[in-house]
Amino acid sequence: MLRGRAAAISLMSFDLHTHTSASDGALTPRELVRHAAAAGVTTLAITDHDSVAGLLELPHVAGSPQIVAGVEFSTTWHGTGVHVLGLNIDARSDAMRTATGAQRAARRERAERIGERLAHCGVPNAFAQAQRIAGNDNISRVHFAAHLVEAGHARSPQQAFKRYLGAGKAGDVRNTWAPLAQVIEWIRAAGGTATLAHPMKYGLTRTKRRALIAAFAASGGQAIEVISGRQDPARTQALADDCTSYGLLASAGSDFHRPDEPWARLGMPLTLPAACTPVWDRW
Ligand code: AMP
Numbered sequence: 001m002l003r004g005r006a007a008a009i010s011l012m013s014f015d016l017h018t019h020t021s022a023s024d025g026a027l028t029p030r031e032l033v034r035h036a037a038a039a040g041v042t043t044l045a046i047t048d049h050d051s052v053a054g055l056l057e058l059p060h061v062a063g064s065p066q067i068v069a070g071v072e073f074s075t076t077w078h079g080t081g082v083h084v085l086g087l088n089i090d091a092r093s094d095a096m097r098t099a100t101g102a103q104r105a106a107r108r109e110r111a112e113r114i115g116e117r118l119a120h121c122g123v124p125n126a127f128a129q130a131q132r133i134a135g136n137d138n139i140s141r142v143h144f145a146a147h148l149v150e151a152g153h154a155r156s157p158q159q160a161f162k163r164y165l166g167a168g169k170a171g172d173v174r175n176t177w178a179p180l181a182q183v184i185e186w187i188r189a190a191g192g193t194a195t196l197a198h199p200m201k202y203g204l205t206r207t208k209r210r211a212l213i214a215a216f217a218a219s220g221g222q223a224i225e226v227i228s229g230r231q232d233p234a235r236t237q238a239l240a241d242d243c244t245s246y247g248l249l250a251s252a253g254s255d256f257h258r259p260d261e262p263w264a265r266l267g268m269p270l271t272l273p274a275a276c277t278p279v280w281d282r283w
């Protein structure tokens with residue numbers, strides 16, 4: 001019996017962090033699901049930045065993985081930009097409607113400020129151009145990066161982030177988001193599991209990272225993302241230890257955006273350390 005269950009679990013391949021064209025991913029929701037199925041993913045969370053639009057328009061796809069409805073909220077904690085995943089949410093809930101509406105407005109306000117700041121650096125009209133590129137989708141720095149490349153201010157999106165949009169640069173405007181406790185509350189009100197995304201990607205010292213995790217847990221946070229894409233095993237172990245210290249569940253995801261990024265592939269191995277309690281244990 002136990003052997004059967006273990007065998008069944010080993011055949012499961014969970015990827016609980018992916019993006020579609022509803023935020024800054026390259027694939028439509030339907031294409032994402034097809035790619036994930038082809039890559040052997042059996043359970044797929046779709047977690048667009050501050051949006052559930054991709055989930056609401058997702059058609060039934062034959063042979064598709066099991067879909068977990070998700071979202072990746074932007075927030076700030078003591079001046080650091082932080083992302084919180086809502087996993088297994090009710091995408092049609094009032095809480096999600098309120099939350100995504102507020103975050104969409106925050107994104108627009110931030111984008112206007114990014115545009116003003118870029119104008120001071122010799123890039124005119126960036127807000128209107130980024131808005132045009134974003135179309136109906138939530139506007140993000142990725143759309144500014146596309147415009148900077150298109151207008152010849154940068155050779156690649158990476159260079160646009162390095163020069164104009166990344167941490168500490170003119171386009172790095174952080175303080176328009178809802179606070180950490182608010183995004184956790186929205187997720188829980190929508191029936192989801194609040195999961196701190198990629199804690200190693202905020203450039204924090206170990207002490208500050210643990211202070212963030214402590215604050216997250218104290219505000220009702222339930223899980224942390226122990227594996228985010230291709231990752232040094234020492235980091236995985238440190239995050240597994242953080243789970244144990246703070247009594248949190250563990251999640252794992254690729255943070256897939258597009259097929260040409262080998263560090264964030266669909267179907268990549270995302271096996272949690274045995275000491276972790278997986279976030280899906282409670283679903
Ligand atoms: P935003 O949600 O508007 O803050 O945009 C952040 C998104 O930009 C991230 O989710 C990544 O997809 C992308 N991004 C962040 N940093 C970089 C970078 N250095 N190079 C390319 N893309 C990046």
Ligand code: MN
Binds near residue numbers: 049257
């Ligand atoms: Mn992104």
Ligand code: MN
Binds near residue numbers: 072083197198
């Ligand atoms: Mn993120």
Ligand code: MN
Binds near residue numbers: 017072255
């Ligand atoms: Mn992400």
